Amino acid sequence: MDKNKNFLFHENQNSQNHQTDSQSAKLAVIAGAITTLGDVLATMASVLAIEEARQEQSENGNNGNSKNMQKQLDYLTSEMEKIKKHLNLPRR
Numbered sequence: 001m002d003k004n005k006n007f008l009f010h011e012n013q014n015s016q017n018h019q020t021d022s023q024s025a026k027l028a029v030i031a032g033a034i035t036t037l038g039d040v041l042a043t044m045a046s047v048l049a050i051e052e053a054r055q056e057q058s059e060n061g062n063n064g065n066s067k068n069m070q071k072q073l074d075y076l077t078s079e080m081e082k083i084k085k086h087l088n089l090p091r092r
Helices: 002-088
Strands: none
Touching: none
């Protein structure tokens, strides 16, 4: 009888150890999945930050170009006005 009790005790203990190992393995898989998801989100945030910086640089560059173009247009307009005035003067 003692052998049967001893066998059942070891069998029951092995079963509990197996369940604990199984639970810890499941927990490790879940933790790995959460970590991977966190890494993906961090990578996406980095990509978005880079895109925003590029867009900001592009917009700043465009503002500089449009200001320069506006200056050129203003200059050309003033030159046109001078030419108009010169042409509209009464001839002597």
